[in-house]
Amino acid sequence: MKFSRRQFIKASAVAAALATAGCGVQQPRKQDEVSGGTQVEAEKWYKAVCRYCGTGCGVMVGVKDGKVVAVKGDKDNEVNKGLLCAKAYYLPQILTAKDRLTKPLIRRNGKFVEATWDEALDLVAEKFREYIDKYGPDSVGFYGSGQAYAEEEYVANKLFKGAIGTNNVEGNPRLCMASAVGGYITTFGLDEPMGAYADFEHADVFFIIGSNMAECHPILFNRVTERKYADPNVKIIYCDPRKQRSMDIADIVVNFKPGTDLALLNAMAQVIVEEDLVDHEFVKKHTKFMQGDVEITFDQFKQFLQEFTPEKAEKICGVPAREIRKIARIFAEPGKNSMSLWTMGINQRVAGVWANNLIHNLHLLTGKICKPGSTPLSLTGQPSACGSVREVGALSHMLPAHRLVKNPKHREEIAKIWGVAPEKISPKPGYHTMEMFRAAVDGRLKALWVMCTNPAQSLPNATYYHQGLEKVFLVVSEAYHPTLTSQFADVVLPAALWVEKEGIYGNTERRTQHVAKAVDPPGEAKPDVWILMEFAKRLGYGHLFPYKSNEDIWNEYLQCTAGTDMELASYEDLKKAHGIQWPVPGQKGQKGTVRRYVAGEDPYVKEGIEFYGKPDGRAIIFARPYKGAAEEPNDEYPFTLTTGRVLEHWHTATMTGKCPTLNRAQPHSFVEINPVDASKLGIKDGDLVKITSRRGQVVLPARIGRQGLPQEGLLFATWFEAEKLTNAVTIDAFDPGSKEPEFKLCAVKIEKV
Numbered sequence: 001m002k003f004s005r006r007q008f009i010k011a012s013a014v015a016a017a018l019a020t021a022g023c024g025v026q027q028p029r030k031q032d033e034v035s036g037g038t039q040v041e042a043e044k045w046y047k048a049v050c051r052y053c054g055t056g057c058g059v060m061v062g063v064k065d066g067k068v069v070a071v072k073g074d075k076d077n078e079v080n081k082g083l084l085c086a087k088a089y090y091l092p093q094i095l096t097a098k099d100r101l102t103k104p105l106i107r108r109n110g111k112f113v114e115a116t117w118d119e120a121l122d123l124v125a126e127k128f129r130e131y132i133d134k135y136g137p138d139s140v141g142f143y144g145s146g147q148a149y150a151e152e153e154y155v156a157n158k159l160f161k162g163a164i165g166t167n168n169v170e171g172n173p174r175l176c177m178a179s180a181v182g183g184y185i186t187t188f189g190l191d192e193p194m195g196a197y198a199d200f201e202h203a204d205v206f207f208i209i210g211s212n213m214a215e216c217h218p219i220l221f222n223r224v225t226e227r228k229y230a231d232p233n234v235k236i237i238y239c240d241p242r243k244q245r246s247m248d249i250a251d252i253v254v255n256f257k258p259g260t261d262l263a264l265l266n267a268m269a270q271v272i273v274e275e276d277l278v279d280h281e282f283v284k285k286h287t288k289f290m291q292g293d294v295e296i297t298f299d300q301f302k303q304f305l306q307e308f309t310p311e312k313a314e315k316i317c318g319v320p321a322r323e324i325r326k327i328a329r330i331f332a333e334p335g336k337n338s339m340s341l342w343t344m345g346i347n348q349r350v351a352g353v354w355a356n357n358l359i360h361n362l363h364l365l366t367g368k369i370c371k372p373g374s375t376p377l378s379l380t381g382q383p384s385a386c387g388s389v390r391e392v393g394a395l396s397h398m399l400p401a402h403r404l405v406k407n408p409k410h411r412e413e414i415a416k417i418w419g420v421a422p423e424k425i426s427p428k429p430g431y432h433t434m435e436m437f438r439a440a441v442d443g444r445l446k447a448l449w450v451m452c453t454n455p456a457q458s459l460p461n462a463t464y465y466h467q468g469l470e471k472v473f474l475v476v477s478e479a480y481h482p483t484l485t486s487q488f489a490d491v492v493l494p495a496a497l498w499v500e501k502e503g504i505y506g507n508t509e510r511r512t513q514h515v516a517k518a519v520d521p522p523g524e525a526k527p528d529v530w531i532l533m534e535f536a537k538r539l540g541y542g543h544l545f546p547y548k549s550n551e552d553i554w555n556e557y558l559q560c561t562a563g564t565d566m567e568l569a570s571y572e573d574l575k576k577a578h579g580i581q582w583p584v585p586g587q588k589g590q591k592g593t594v595r596r597y598v599a600g601e602d603p604y605v606k607e608g609i610e611f612y613g614k615p616d617g618r619a620i621i622f623a624r625p626y627k628g629a630a631e632e633p634n635d636e637y638p639f640t641l642t643t644g645r646v647l648e649h650w651h652t653a654t655m656t657g658k659c660p661t662l663n664r665a666q667p668h669s670f671v672e673i674n675p676v677d678a679s680k681l682g683i684k685d686g687d688l689v690k691i692t693s694r695r696g697q698v699v700l701p702a703r704i705g706r707q708g709l710p711q712e713g714l715l716f717a718t719w720f721e722a723e724k725l726t727n728a729v730t731i732d733a734f735d736p737g738s739k740e741p742e743f744k745l746c747a748v749k750i751e752k753v
């Protein structure tokens, strides 16, 4: 059966609507049913979490004869209450794809040959040891993922930082969440949101910016939609330089010029201050104002905002002043609850941290925070960017449970738990992601372990960094071969995938969830934890990794979280519960914490609201000046290129590309062009278009006048197809604070080929 994209989306929407309309949990769709064959009844069901987005939907995985035959929504999971988006139903197919890697591979004379685990791991250990001895521990590095389990990232972090002695531990959340982390830390002193999905049902206003929720967080989008249906007075403000599917539900669409968010957000604050929509009591009690490192007064802040009157902002962002006033008034209306949601349109920017600060400003000025329905909630992309990387501290400047490598007390605490000498952990932050791959190019980095990510396709300015992947001794742990990254590898290690192993994910709303092992991995594929521990043994660090199970690893990690702001739940409780939100003081019980910083909900607050991440308990309202894109269009490169996602595919499509229905609905990467620009250039829908930047080029089929509509001068390209490297074009400029690159904006020219 041929399934068009329209039918596909309709089917997902209908399925979701049916389930919410009281038809209960959706009937499990069998794997064979999905691919058009006969139905198979599952014999046993296992509790797990969807493999894809940071929404973190609970799933039940049905198994028969050692094979996953069905996936259905977990009705006891608060996140999705039994609902799933379409991608999840096809998950069984990713496990049995033909290109699953089942044996280690070693490159010999330019060709990959099969090897035993001993051969592969001995070789890897020998090479790493050689480089560490010759050039020091900082000549090696680890690049992991917000899609790996927390235990996997914990073991890798400990191995590299605590045993080998280098802080060169990074991961793809740097490309994704780093600016959101920077925003929460600078404004509130601690990472991760105070709010939760439970706020959806209490919000009167949704302010959504730089986020395509319908395609990227479908179940959360469904919750927004439900809220709107339940109460028609609910207002949805949708801000994005490109019109997209999510806007179907919006009351107000704000189509501002790409890269001008800071002006728009400051102008909203200006209106709030000018029209005195400020909650003065809240501001006095719980906030202070800062410009850079200097504390300023409310009046000075007001003065600063004079640069951003709606009239002045209109000139920068192209949004009529009256529209800016209108959305600011709706957001700030006294007595109403406002919830902000944002994703990569805000984070993947050279001013990503500042844009995050400005969203927080709106909530702090109006006191619309720490109450049901009033909260700034950054949507996380990957299933465990929070759980496995932000919390485990698997970035180059961090240690577990929100600790920093620079802090001697933090190093000492962690060294003690890890059983290593405190001097072993270096006080110097390692290379951040872009620097790590640059170091591979210029020879500072000699050996690199890549786990559960596909950087050859997902890094910005990718072709440049391919030289580095070519040069370093590259170990890639992967579920499939070939991928764009595994092609550069010296050794490829076959990894168990998703429910072929157990593990912990942590989603957007501080919810920690256990994924049960349901089936065995194919061939000789192994869980990443096993692979890393075997590697550690061969380097002579086996004694530091005595774990017999994932629970043993978790118990050690729990010691790191004890007494911190992010105490986690016990493995036993996590196995039973359908997700538990931290902090969980004492690590016992399944209650968890829905909202932070507020008495009655957050166990660490005795009275009222307290932003205890800051020494004085006050959150900061920042005066942040305007900053545009790193690369603005000019005569030679007259277009702005932005890049992003579609509903059907997950990133580099190594997984979703194995599902025939998803592939049929969305077979190729494409570039959306505004019809006015297209007609000027004589480009028609379906024509091949060459996109060229200062860094590289890619040829993609044009899409004109279909569902996504970039404004004039803007192009939107997808990057899921390995054969068409969109990231050859994107820019590797990054935010100086978060080091997150600006995937969302660069200057290009286009021509019909």
Ligand SMILES: Nc1nc2c(c(=O)[nH]1)N[C@H]1C(S)=C(S)[C@@H](COP(=O)(O)OP(=O)(O)OC[C@H]3O[C@@H](n4cnc5c(=O)[nH]c(N)nc54)[C@H](O)[C@@H]3O)O[C@H]1N2
Binding pocket: 053, 054, 176, 209, 210, 211, 212, 213, 215, 216, 217, 239, 240, 241, 242, 244, 257, 258, 259, 260, 261, 343, 344, 345, 346, 380, 381, 382, 642, 643, 644, 645, 646, 647, 648, 649, 650, 651, 716, 744, 745
């Ligand atoms: N189906 C699917 N879902 C996914 C993923 C996937 O690959 N596929 N990936 C997951 C991951 S890891 C992530 S990070 C999220 C990403 O989720 P989103 O961030 O929602 O998705 P994107 O398509 O990357 O970009 C979102 C929007 O940013 C807008 N944008 C471009 N330039 C600007 C700008 O200057 N300012 C603003 N405000 N907006 C701008 C784009 O027009 C686009 O609509 O999705 C997660 N969910």
Ligand SMILES: Nc1nc2c(c(=O)[nH]1)N[C@H]1C(S)=C(S)[C@@H](COP(=O)(O)OP(=O)(O)OC[C@H]3O[C@@H](n4cnc5c(=O)[nH]c(N)nc54)[C@H](O)[C@@H]3O)O[C@H]1N2
Binding pocket: 145, 147, 148, 172, 173, 175, 176, 177, 344, 348, 381, 382, 451, 452, 453, 454, 455, 457, 458, 459, 460, 477, 478, 479, 480, 483, 495, 496, 497, 498, 528, 643, 644, 645, 650, 651, 652, 653, 654, 655, 719, 726, 727, 730, 743
């Ligand atoms: N142009 C452009 N580029 C972008 C972005 C953008 O918006 N525009 N977004 C950025 C963002 S937000 C993100 S999060 C990144 C994502 O980029 P990547 O992380 O590079 O993309 P994925 O395709 O998710 O790669 C995950 C890989 O892990 C493998 N895998 C799956 N499960 C396992 C496992 O259990 N173990 C192991 N060892 N391997 C496994 C998969 O087969 C896949 O190859 O891309 C970034 N790149």
Ligand code: SF4
Binding pocket: 050, 051, 052, 053, 054, 055, 056, 057, 080, 083, 084, 085, 086, 087, 088, 216, 217, 218, 219, 220
């Ligand atoms: S919304 Fe995200 S987590 Fe939920 S089913 Fe869809 S892809 Fe999976």
Ligand SMILES: [Mo]
Binding pocket: 175, 176, 177, 381, 382
């Ligand atoms: Mo992401």
